[in-house]
Amino acid sequence: MATGRTERPAQRGRGIPEATVARLPLYLRALSALSERGVPTVSSEELAAAAGVNSAKLRKDLSYLGSYGTRGVGYDVEYLVYQISRELGLTQDWPVAIIGIGNLGHALANYGGFASRGFRVAALLDADRAVTGQRIAGMAVRHMDDLEQIVREDHVSIGVITTPAPAAQEVADRLVAAGITSILNFAPTVLSVPEGVDVRKVDLSIELQILAFHEQRKSGLDPVAGPVPARPSKPGERGDLPEVMPA
Amino acid sequence: MATGRTERPAQRGRGIPEATVARLPLYLRALSALSERGVPTVSSEELAAAAGVNSAKLRKDLSYLGSYGTRGVGYDVEYLVYQISRELGLTQDWPVAIIGIGNLGHALANYGGFASRGFRVAALLDADRAVTGQRIAGMAVRHMDDLEQIVREDHVSIGVITTPAPAAQEVADRLVAAGITSILNFAPTVLSVPEGVDVRKVDLSIELQILAFHEQRKSGLDPVAGPVPARPSKPGERGDLPEVMPA
DNA sequence: CCTACTTTGTGCGTACGTTCACAAAAGCCT
DNA sequence: AGGCTTTTGTGAACGTACGCACAAAGTAGG
Numbered sequence: 001m002a003t004g005r006t007e008r009p010a011q012r013g014r015g016i017p018e019a020t021v022a023r024l025p026l027y028l029r030a031l032s033a034l035s036e037r038g039v040p041t042v043s044s045e046e047l048a049a050a051a052g053v054n055s056a057k058l059r060k061d062l063s064y065l066g067s068y069g070t071r072g073v074g075y076d077v078e079y080l081v082y083q084i085s086r087e088l089g090l091t092q093d094w095p096v097a098i099i100g101i102g103n104l105g106h107a108l109a110n111y112g113g114f115a116s117r118g119f120r121v122a123a124l125l126d127a128d129r130a131v132t133g134q135r136i137a138g139m140a141v142r143h144m145d146d147l148e149q150i151v152r153e154d155h156v157s158i159g160v161i162t163t164p165a166p167a168a169q170e171v172a173d174r175l176v177a178a179g180i181t182s183i184l185n186f187a188p189t190v191l192s193v194p195e196g197v198d199v200r201k202v203d204l205s206i207e208l209q210i211l212a213f214h215e216q217r218k219s220g221l222d223p224v225a226g227p228v229p230a231r232p233s234k235p236g237e238r239g240d241l242p243e244v245m246p247a
Numbered sequence: 248m249a250t251g252r253t254e255r256p257a258q259r260g261r262g263i264p265e266a267t268v269a270r271l272p273l274y275l276r277a278l279s280a281l282s283e284r285g286v287p288t289v290s291s292e293e294l295a296a297a298a299g300v301n302s303a304k305l306r307k308d309l310s311y312l313g314s315y316g317t318r319g320v321g322y323d324v325e326y327l328v329y330q331i332s333r334e335l336g337l338t339q340d341w342p343v344a345i346i347g348i349g350n351l352g353h354a355l356a357n358y359g360g361f362a363s364r365g366f367r368v369a370a371l372l373d374a375d376r377a378v379t380g381q382r383i384a385g386m387a388v389r390h391m392d393d394l395e396q397i398v399r400e401d402h403v404s405i406g407v408i409t410t411p412a413p414a415a416q417e418v419a420d421r422l423v424a425a426g427i428t429s430i431l432n433f434a435p436t437v438l439s440v441p442e443g444v445d446v447r448k449v450d451l452s453i454e455l456q457i458l459a460f461h462e463q464r465k466s467g468l469d470p471v472a473g474p475v476p477a478r479p480s481k482p483g484e485r486g487d488l489p490e491v492m493p494a
Numbered sequence: 495c496c497t498a499c500t501t502t503g504t505g506c507g508t509a510c511g512t513t514c515a516c517a518a519a520a521g522c523c524t
Numbered sequence: 525a526g527g528c529t530t531t532t533g534t535g536a537a538c539g540t541a542c543g544c545a546c547a548a549a550g551t552a553g554g
Contacts, residue, residue: 073550114452119452310534318530
């Protein structure tokens with residue numbers, strides 16, 4: 001069924017798999033690099049290599065967007081950059097507010113990668129009067145009291161939480177109340193938000209722990225023992241360790 | 248689990264699914280909070296709620312570690328904290344080196360969450376002589392030249408890359424050459440490393456793009472059109488059209 | 495026009511991950 | 525002790541994701 005175009009038989013209209021969505025930014029980055037080098041077209045094989053994925057996966061991912069390649073040739077770089085950008089919503093402006101101007105918030109405010117793709121740091125907020133008023137990255141830090149007003153007036157659509165963990169939930173609540181439906185959370189807490197609000201989490205500690213797990217597998221052999229708390233000692237019960245491989 | 252003979256699906260000695268490993272730190276954090284509040288035991292239902300996951304998933308995850316619960320009661324908090332910590336390898340010390348002391352590296356060096364779970368910032372490194380020598384978080388920034396020596400002498404096992412993207416691959420190569428097999432990469436680049444080396448990536452820009460995608464779905468209706476590059480018509484025919492993306 | 499070659503787009507088998515639902519185990523109460 | 529309640533641990537159904545392999549669709553050349 002080689003339709004000229006029209007109806008995407010893909011997923012009902014626009015059902016792009018989550019896993020695919022998560023990879024699109026990766027492809028986009030690789031394509032942007034090619035674009036800057038003036039490369040006109042790229043094959044799925046080449047692009048996949050640049051993005052560090054399997055070429056079949058890449059082709060399938062792109063097929064969800066539409067049929068934008070040319071058999072025997074590959075993909076037109078500029079055209080694909082545009083299509084992916086559009087699908088991700090990067091052809092529009094996304095004002096971002098950063099809440100919590102500590103070390104991390106400070107770093108993010110200065111982070112160039114933010115502005116690079118349609119994201120614009122519209123506001124910096126903090127609860128500490130010792131911080132508000134300071135200028136960071138050419139922008140004045142406002143007080144939390146102004147949150148609702150800023151969100152409304154600047155049409156902020158994405159909130160980035162870089163507060164200490166204890167404050168994160170309250171900040172999230174206020175963001176949601178102010179109408180924000182997308183949150184990027186750097187605080188090490190599970191945020192609970194109403195249906196319809198998207199939360200993504202970035203957690204350094206978790207990433208390190210996952211690395212440690214694999215590192216332990218590789219270098220060390222067995223989990224190292226330490227002070228072992230007793231089993232919820234039932235009458236006469238012995239705490240047994242999990243069946244660990246016999247070394 | 249009456250049959251103690253069944254060939255574990257998670258056989259392979261210790262075949263804990265990746266998805267489970269990624270959640271263990273989450274459970275650990277929730278358990279630590281309970282522990283601090285002096286809660287002695289917790290049910291899968293409660294713990295799952297605290298960690299923001301489904302309770303069946305939680306039970307299955309924990310079952311990979313062993314049978315540490317008590318039917319009708321729940322899990323002993325302290326005991327479970329220990330078992331998860333041990334499985335993740337957090338009962339041992341993991342010296343970490345941060346390479347690239349810009350805004351982000353600086354923030355990470357001061358980030359308390361690092362030290363909270365067996366991770367110890369053992370060294371800060373930078374290629375810029377204007378930065379080396381500075382003291383950050385009570386630690387002198389060393390020069391990249393000393394990387395190999397530091398890794399060796401301090402038994403650094405995990406490298407955190409917070410350099411600009413162009414430098415990341417070279418830093419990774421040197422880390423690998425120095426013997427490091429776990430890397431946490433904050434630079435927006437795909438690192439290529441030999442088999443056996445673990446790389447995890449944290450990418451702000453990608454997280455924001457994923458949020459933007461969903462935000463577009465929710466608020467906006469369809470992807471917004473912009474300057475549309477022409478379809479590729481002929482092979483040689485360059486269609487260098489409007490730059491869609493800013494650099 | 496016809497043949498040879500390249501590369502996309504996708505059907506299909508497999509593996510992995512999630513969730514339900516329930517038997518088995520443990521505590522508690524009478 | 526026996527029955528009732530609670531909660532774990534897991535079998536099984538379901539759904540998503542991955543990657544091979546190949547037909548279809550395009551280019552290139554004679």
